[in-house]
Amino acid sequence: RSKMDGRGTWRFFEPAMDASLQSRRALETDLRAAMDKNEFDLFYQPIYDLRMDRISGFEALLRWRHPERGLVPPDQFIPVAEEIGLITPLGEWVLNRACAQAASWPNELKIAVNVSATQFRDPRLAAVIANALEVSALPPHRLELEITESVLLGNSAETIATLHELKARGLRIALDDFGTGYSSLSYLRSFPFDKLKIDQSFVRDVTAKKGSKLIVRAITRLGKSLGMTTTAEGVETIEQLNQMKAEGCNEAQGYLFSRPVPATELASTILSLRNGLQSLKRSDWGNL
Ligand code: C2E
Ligand code: MG
Ligand code: MG
Ligand code: MG
Numbered sequence: 001r002s003k004m005d006g007r008g009t010w011r012f013f014e015p016a017m018d019a020s021l022q023s024r025r026a027l028e029t030d031l032r033a034a035m036d037k038n039e040f041d042l043f044y045q046p047i048y049d050l051r052m053d054r055i056s057g058f059e060a061l062l063r064w065r066h067p068e069r070g071l072v073p074p075d076q077f078i079p080v081a082e083e084i085g086l087i088t089p090l091g092e093w094v095l096n097r098a099c100a101q102a103a104s105w106p107n108e109l110k111i112a113v114n115v116s117a118t119q120f121r122d123p124r125l126a127a128v129i130a131n132a133l134e135v136s137a138l139p140p141h142r143l144e145l146e147i148t149e150s151v152l153l154g155n156s157a158e159t160i161a162t163l164h165e166l167k168a169r170g171l172r173i174a175l176d177d178f179g180t181g182y183s184s185l186s187y188l189r190s191f192p193f194d195k196l197k198i199d200q201s202f203v204r205d206v207t208a209k210k211g212s213k214l215i216v217r218a219i220t221r222l223g224k225s226l227g228m229t230t231t232a233e234g235v236e237t238i239e240q241l242n243q244m245k246a247e248g249c250n251e252a253q254g255y256l257f258s259r260p261v262p263a264t265e266l267a268s269t270i271l272s273l274r275n276g277l278q279s280l281k282r283s284d285w286g287n288l
Pocket of ligand 1: 255
C-alpha cells in the first residue's frame with residue numbers, strides 16, 4: 001500500500017491496481033492448491049545428438065492444467081511459485097516425477113530437469129535429488145540438471161560447493177539459456193559445466209544475422225576449448241539446424257524435431273522423428 005493512500009491522490013488508479021492485485025492473489029491461491037488437485041504435468045521435448053544421429057534424451061517441461069485458464073506455461077507461474085515459497089515442493093515433485101518416468105525409458109536416454117535459482121539455494125536440494133534417484137533407481141549419470149546463470153549470481157561458495165557435490169555424485173550439469181545472462185564468461189571459470197545450451201535468441205537469427213552467427217561460433221569454440229558440449233535451443237528450421245551443425249554444435253532441440261509432448265506420446269514421438277529424419281536426409285538434409 002502506498003503512503004499516499006488515504007490522502008486521495010491515488011484513488012483514480014485504485015480500481016486497476018486492485019484488479020491486478022486480485023488476479024495475482026487468485027493465481028497464488030490456485031497455485032497453492034494445484035499440487036493437491038493434481039493439476040501439474042510434465043511434458044517432454046527430445047534432445048537430438050547430431051554426431052550420433054539419434055535422440056540422446058528429453059527435457060522435462062512443467063505444465064499446469066488450470067480448470068479455467070487452460071494450459072498455463074511455466075513462465076507465467078514459476079516466478080510466482082518462487083515468490084510464494086512453493087518452488088521447493090513443486091521442484092521436488094518435478095524431480096521425483098521426471099526420474100520415475102525416465103527410469104522406464106531405454107538406458108541410453110537421459111532426462112534433463114530445470115532447477116530454478118531459489119530451488120538451487122535450498123540446502124536440502126542435494127538430499128531431494130539423492131532421494132529421487134534412489135526411489136526411481138535411475139542411475140545418476142542419466143540425470144542432467146539445467147540451471148541458468150541467475151543461480152550463479154553472487155558466485156557464492158555454497159553454490160559452487162553444491163555444484164561440485166552433485167557432479168561428484170555423477171549428475172551432469174548444463175548451463176541453460178547461455179548468452180542471455182549477466183556476465184557469462186566469469187561463470188565458466190568458476191565451474192566445469194558439462195554442457196552449454198545456446199539460447200534460442202541466437203539460434204533464431206543464426207542464418208539471418210551475421211552477429212548471431214559469430215556469437216554462436218564463439219560459444220561453440222569456447223565450449224569445446226573448456227571441455228563442454230553445446231546444445232542449440234529452439235531450432236525451428238533446417239537452415240538453422242545445418243548452420244548450428246556447421247558451427248560444431250553437439251546437440252539440437254526445437255520444434256523442427258518435436259514440440260514438448262505428454263509422457264504418453266513419447267514412444268510415438270521417437271518413432272515419427274525417426275521416420276521424419278529418414279525422409280529429410282534423403283531430400284534436403286544433405287550431409288547430416
Ligand atoms: P527452458 O528450460 O529454456 O526451456 C525451453 C523452452 O523453449 C520451453 O518453453 C520450450 O517449450 C521452448 N521451445 C523449445 N523448442 C522451441 C522452438 O523451436 N521454438 C520456440 N519458440 N520455443 C521452443 P516452456 O516449456 O514454456 O518453458 C519455459 C521455461 O520455463 C523453461 O525454459 C524453464 O526455464 C522454465 N521451466 C520449465 N519447466 C520447468 C521446471 O520443471 N522447473 C523450473 N524451475 N523451471 C522450468
Ligand atoms: Mg531448460
Ligand atoms: Mg533454455
Ligand atoms: Mg528459458
